[in-house]
Amino acid sequence: MNDSIDISCSKCVLKKSSIFKNCLNTDLDNYFSEKKQMLFTKNKIIIRQGEVFDGIVCIREGVAKVFQTKKDKEDFIFWFAKPGDLLGVDSFINKDVYSYSVMAVESTKICLISKNDIDNIVKIKPEISIEMIKLLCERIDYIEKRMVSIAQKGIKQQLAEVLLLLSFKSSSHANSFIISHSVKDLANIIGTTQNYIYKLLSEFSQNKIVTTERRVLKIIDVKKLSKISVGN
Amino acid sequence: MAKKIKKIDVPRCSGCEAFNVSMFCSLNNSEEENVSDNKTHNVYKKGQVIFYEGHVPQNLFCIFSGKVKIFKLGDDGKEQIVRFAKNSDIIGYRALLSGENYFASATAIEETVVCSFPKNTIDELLESNSKFALQTIKLLSKDLRKAEQMILNMAQKHVRERIAEALLMLKEYYGTDSITGTINTTLTREEIANIAGTSTETCIRILSEFNRDRVIKLIGKRIKVASVPKLLQIANIAE
Structure with missing residues (x-):
């Protein structure tokens, strides 16, 4: 099956800029045994706000908007996710619900890394958690910058x-x-x-x-x- | 004439309230010893800066007592408060961990005692103790969600709603004085405006409206929430 080769992280050009950049190719392919690749057409929901954490989504191709919906209000878009961006990292530790929705703005291909796979690799490869820390720091920094703009x-x-x-x-x-x-x-x-x-x-x-x-x-x-x- | 500096003693980390509620809870005995041996503490007066936006971080700060505001400056130098911190909270950790300069500044809003831990001690912990890293991710995830909630409110709520929400947030976070029932912190009107993202003038006007409508009671600089249900209603918080 050609599909399995296509979705392996070792073949992915996005790996070197992701939080998995310090992992060996063979490690990733071995640990991510439950990895799935999915295609979402325009305006399809990839992650729904409030759903229980199911895994980390990696954008492979396309663009998706990350937003929150409140009752009686317009959606509010935090940012646009492009290839290489990971979604759901902030729900990974507590295994709680996704705090935002993600919708494909154009046809978008994603990889879903299951929660078991991600748990296992973080246990064995602690350097991933340090990269996750950096990623979360960047996200908060971006949100706080936007906060100042919106306020002022x-x-x-x-x-x-x-x-x-x-x-x-x-x-x-x-x-x-x-x-x-x-x-x-x-x-x-x-x-x-x-x-x-x-x-x-x-x-x-x-x-x-x-x-x-x-x-x-x-x-x-x-x-x-x-x-x-x-x-x- | 040397002014006498007030001396305050802080316990070792294992005897500190912050130990079990912060990411330090993942440390074993020998790690705790090492962290305690390397820490120093400082007393900051009201208005004194703990760290500046844009500077290179050298330390991780843990608040032993007191209150701190964390803020960013806009292009024209206006403050926007992004977070508050109180005893047992850890501040300045994001820049330190990601190897960037400080994203924001921190200033004491009352007399505050802060313990500081050198960068290399924390870096060693991150590398050697994987639980410490996971606890840090937990803290960051929480902060990210708080920031998301704040920006959402800023974009979609009216000034009145935002000020009502800011007051509720302050009440919940700092608690109330047992005798007077006022919120346990003294912020200037300007600072409240800088939480809600509005001008000081508007903030003063809305606070006196709330006062007139008996939603809050202004007692000098202090604020007492007279009716939580009314304030919740104004803040438009459904839950």
């Missing part, structure tokens, strides 16, 4: 900041990224309305900072955009 910045500054953040994340083109069903997502990442985002985007494109063509948003003037993001 205007919507226009925040939109500029979010566009810059997203553009650095996309690897395919230098200064452009694809926003599929995006205006709503952009609104939900900042916590504002779609109308306001429309208005600001057209203002940006009038000032020749971005262009919007069909569903591709391209940043032309990074300098101006970063100036706006710090309030100048």
Whole structure:
């Protein structure tokens, strides 16, 4: 079966940048005996907030949004997960529920590492827990930075900041990224309305900072955009 | 004329309240001995800085007594409080563990005694004691969820709701004075505004609204929650 070769971690290009980078290839393939690969089409839920921890999800291909839903409120997007990002690490120790939902923004391939597998490897390879610590530190740092922006910045500054953040994340083109069903997502990442985002985007494109063509948003003037993001 | 510095003694780690509730609970006797031998402690006055955002961490701090605010500065230098800490809490550990500079600053909001542990002691523990690392992950997971909750509220709730929630959070975290019933901490109006992410003026206005509506009682700088159900209702907390 070709499938089993395809999903082995030793063949994965993402391994060297992940928390498993210090593990031997053979170790990973041996320990992750229950690993599954799954494909989610656009708008399919990968992880549902409130469900009991089932394992750690590794994004192999595609983009997924990580968000929380509250009753009577719009979703709030924390960040976008790209290939190599791990989800569910914060639920792994307590084996409690996932604190957020994850939805495929485009067609997304994931690997699911079962909780047994991850438990076993952490017991034997303590260096993984140190990498997990680093990963969680980064996540908290990112959230706290966004917290300061949300509390102190205007919507226009925040939109500029979010566009810059997203553009650095996309690897395919230098200064452009694809926003599929995006205006709503952009609104939900900042916590504002779609109308306001429309208005600001057209203002940006009038000032020749971005262009919007069909569903591709391209940043032309990074300098101006970063100036706006710090309030100048 | 040398001013006399108040001397405060702290127990060894094994005799400390913080030992069993922090990640140090995973240490065995000899490790505990080593950690206790290497620790030092300092007294911080109200307003004194324990560490600065952007500086290189040298120590892990554990609060023996007192209260601390952890905050980040925005682009124009305005404070945003991201967390509070009190006795038995460990602070400044994230930067230390991930090898980065401090993500935020910490300042004592009342007289605070802090024990500090040198970086190499902690690094050794992380490498030799896998339970210590797992306990750290546990702590980080909890902090991540708290941060997620805070940012969500910030983005989706109104200022009134956020201030009500900040008051409830402070009450739960610090407890109330047994005689007066006020929240056991004195924060300035500006600091409360910096938790809720609003201006000091708005914060003052909303607090006096709450006072007028008998939801809270303002006693000088101190605040007493007069009606928890009403405050819960304003904060829009369903659970």
